[in-house]
Amino acid sequence: MKRNTLIKNAKIVNEGKITEGDILIENDLIAEIDSSISVKSADVTVIDAEGNYVIPGLIDDQVHFREPGLTHKANIETESKAALAGGITSFIEMPNTNPQTTTVEKLEEKFAIAAKSSHANYSFMFGGTNDNLEEILKVDTKTVAGLKLFLGSSTGNMLVDDPQVLEKIFSSTDMVISVHCEDESTIRKNLAKYKEQYGDDIPMELHPIIRSEEACYLSSSKAIELAKKTGARLHVFHLSTGKETNLFTNKIPLKEKKITSEVCIHHLWFSDEDYKTKGSRIKWNPAVKTAKDRTQLWEALLDNRIDVIATDHAPHTIEEKNNPYTSAPSGGPLVQHALVALLETHHKGKISLEKIVEKACHNPAILFDVEKRGYIREGYFADLVIVDLNSPWTVNKANILYKCGWSPFEGNTFKSRVTHTFVNGQLAYNNFKVLDVKAGKRLTFNR
Template sequence: MNSILIRNATIVNEGKTFRGDLLIKDEIISAVGPAGQLDSPKDSQIIDASGLFLIPGIIDAHVHFREPGLTHKGDIITESRAAAAGGITSFMDMPNTVPQTITIQELNNKCRTASEKSMINYSFYLGATNDNITEVLKADPEEVCGIKVFLGSSTGNMLTDKEESLRILFKEALLPVAAHCEDEKIIRKNIDNYTKEYPEEIPFSLHPLIRSREACFKSASYAVRLAMEYNTRLHILHVSTADEIKLLSNELSVKEKRITGEACINYLWFEDSAYDEYGAMIKCNPAIKTKFDREALRQAINNDLLDLIATDHAPHTFEEKSGSYLKAPSGVPVIQHSLPSMLELWHEKTLSIEKIVEKMCHNPALIFKISQRGFIREGYKADLCLFDPDDQWT
């Protein structure tokens, strides 16, 4: 039996922070106790974690690892290694690859690849389109984390905008429906208007006005209406505006909610003025909004209107990102730096360490019904993250 005893760690788990020991046997958490209270089994490895924090391994419920078909940007090996370096032990990958993950066969192919390449635990979303709703409804809830639906087009061109298809999906889905909420007509109109105003090149600073708060709120409102009509298990991805937060509720526990909301690192960290400095490097969909929106998102994390923190990790090459506004792809690589970014907010006293662990570890496990992970509990998998809270890097 292989055993590891972690001693004198500052354990953060289920709303509590305490100095304790943790024993691992054969990759399972065998015991948790106050510091100095656990005996060391014979021949066990002992780790002195004095001054270090010990939290459950982070579950990132929103990544784009680019495999298959886009591996010049990154692949499951490189991106899962970056995730592990950042304290992430599980990921859920989106379907806008090449080919798109819109059939059970392509889903199985992805799982097979991940079983050979991934450094950490994995799951994959099945993508909905206007024409494959019958196929996605065949998905086994034990094998698929959710169904991704693009209500606004983004990288990969998987727009689903037929009312009939969406109603069938929201009515029949047994899995969480994870929705990218932006109104396509509003975005197209804004692009047309700004193209006329700036015929040479649209400034990146206009990205938040093109992919506007109106586009986000209108689309999210539509998704919420459908979910309430059909009692769908709806998960709204990358909420970026204070307006969308008004559609969410904190009256129920996260396990009881039928509609949940996600915050992503980009929107908790940047504000729209950063487009003047960083341009395409922080171009993402939806766009990063105002300082007011950023502060509203942070507050919604604290008051449980927003339920989890994810990355929306989306790498591109530097050459691709060097293009003009209409050519540079949207997406920001952030997975290795997500925990350090949130720890910075902890140091600033914007978020508590307990709240960070709740949103990055506990709640993803609860929302997506991941068993034996996301918590430090006896009998659970020893998916753990040990780090120095004062280091700049994990």
Template sequence: MPETSKPTLIVNARLVNEGREFEGDLRIENGRIAQIGTGLSAREGDHVVDAAGRRLLPGMIDDQVHFREPGMEYKADMATESAAAVAGGLTSFMDMPNTNPPTLDSAALEDKYKRATGRARANFGFYMGASNDNIEAIRALDPLRAPGIKVFMGASTGNMLVDNPETLDAIFRDAPTPIITHCEDTPMIDAELAKYKAKYGDDIPAEFHADIRSRQACKKSTLLALELARRNGSRLHVLHISTADELELFERGPLIRADGSRKQITAETCIHFLRFDRADYATLGHLIKCNPSIKEASDREALIAAIGDDVIDVLATDHAPHTLEEKMRPYTGAPSGLPLVQYALLAALELVHEGRLTNAQVVQKVSHAPAQLFDVAQRGYLREGYMADLVLIDDAPLTVRREDVLSKCGWSPFEGRTFHSRIGATWVNGVLAWDGSQLVGGPNGQRLEFARV
């Protein structure tokens, strides 16, 4: 059963919220933020936390994870990956439908919610997937039951590559929720892969992944998604932008405009595209093999700038763990994806230490924007009455060690890197879930609710 929130008073914090940083105190009662102010007094029974000037942020809402359940629990599951998430200050996640079986109807969707209930330490939402033959299930979806509908317009597992033009048009026309897309052009990828296999066989050097999963394949597919969204008036969110080339396709400016309207088409990038580039294949090899691929240093720099310029709206993880044994296989047998939830927020805050972003910009991209984009009810902000999903940041160095990784796969691409910050504490629904050194209590995640009419 979920744990009961204890009255907690966090004092002397530096709160980061809605474009501001300010000194203050925050009171938690009944799982919610009861009061924000200065000079708040402790009441009988309060647990008092002295933040001593440390940053207090709303917890990260990750709009893109692959927790592998059902069907691939040997490398990840709801319990292990949500534990890694709260250790990283990530308090809510939205999980992808390419599981086994895939999440292509309401029954499969509800099965995942049941699996997470009582086992997930972070709050949870699950996408409905699209295929070439489940348009009726998509039309019948209650928009309050899922954050969105995921369309793989690039290669995927099972029956989830949607490449039928009539089906795509129907999905974009009739989807009752935001559409999220993985955009890569499969025929272009297959043609490049064939060229490299002819030269190297199955053992293609890892660095050529950036050429096989090319920028041209990304841009071609993204252009198609944008054309479909504009023709049908769809709300479209394009995931894991990896190239500078695609940035010119998206609107610059805040997700919520001054007149209160919201961008129709939005863009996300992921933390690995901001921390790695082609040069890192030499040392990390298939550990950083992912789809879309990590590309050039110039792409990395352009993506960081695009976050600051509000071209990129959301920063996520695309957490996709595989075992080390799988990752050590030759190129054609080594799966794509890497575990990221435990260190993603710290990696994002490195951009603050480097002077590239502000604390407020990071919070906008990892907390406020996902809540805005997916209509997440009463989360993603430090606001009175909202759920107390919070993370306290310690500005003390942390070196990533394999033995500290909580994801079931047991490794991190950040091993050996030292961050300037560490997670001092994480609260989920007002309950302490991570105390700065270990998990606390039991699973306390709740099903995400969506404030949609």
């Protein structure tokens, strides 16, 4: 059965421009984009955007949806619904689940779960370890987003810390290698010092001192050095320090870069001043650092040393987060509120709508070679989001969709809201309601 939708009177944000016009969707694809499209048959659903903005669905290149094995925190179904509410139509999920995604068999089991339960488009990172190079070499690069290496320990403890193994991995794969960079020995030394002073109840404000600028820079610079030596394609996740931004270039187009970087919403929004009021709710790895770091991250994002904006959505229950420092896990839920937080920074004059779309939609598609997504183009999948920039709402328990039931943005009033989210041509979210539609597909890659 044909599904046709016509979006009228939209301000279309795409490829560095904002144009007024209409978008015709036929089945799962964008069939036509024009200044005015008239309805040709009765079986077309017309949605009047009423002068609101239409952007491509966001592609979040780093999420932790906790399935399998950690589903008391989250699962693919609940978090993909929250993603749609936040305008994220495609996600790439990380391997530190239980069991970890470090064999092709476990990877395919995850794809099977997502095929049944995901409301958004999906792919997964394959996890590298100190001893699974043979499995890495079996991965079909055309059907998997990329390879993830933890060069600093985090939830799931998949630390890869053998230099010889690292060099072998970097030398052996054409996949994009995405890395979590924090130097483990620096962190252990810092943690021991403060544990001696405070026991387990270390003040949360010391988190960015323990997981320090030095720990981040040391690890990032080593990874980049290794990528240059081996010719590997490296993507450094969640930069948190201004110092690290100087390791990256803006002198060449993204398509030609072999070494790229990402920043996450929380590092652009919060600073170490917020630990006093937010405590463990903003405890992430890498840590939220100083206001100066935040300013420098913004500068690097805007001048194209940083290529991608993502969430690192990583939910834990509030009971887990309420533990003392040493046992309170790092990470927090973000997919539902990432876009509206970015739009809030747009209202404050920090970033243009065109730049948000470039960093959160176009660039992840370029970086991971995602097929026919990330842009509003005829012949591309109709992953589209309508946003109203002047419709304030407040984040509270009643409208949070994460399974964990809390958000670091609780109590925040955002000026903008997502009104409609289309996934593969189907309206999947409409004004605070996730519709009973599972339109998500497995992402494919042009490699």
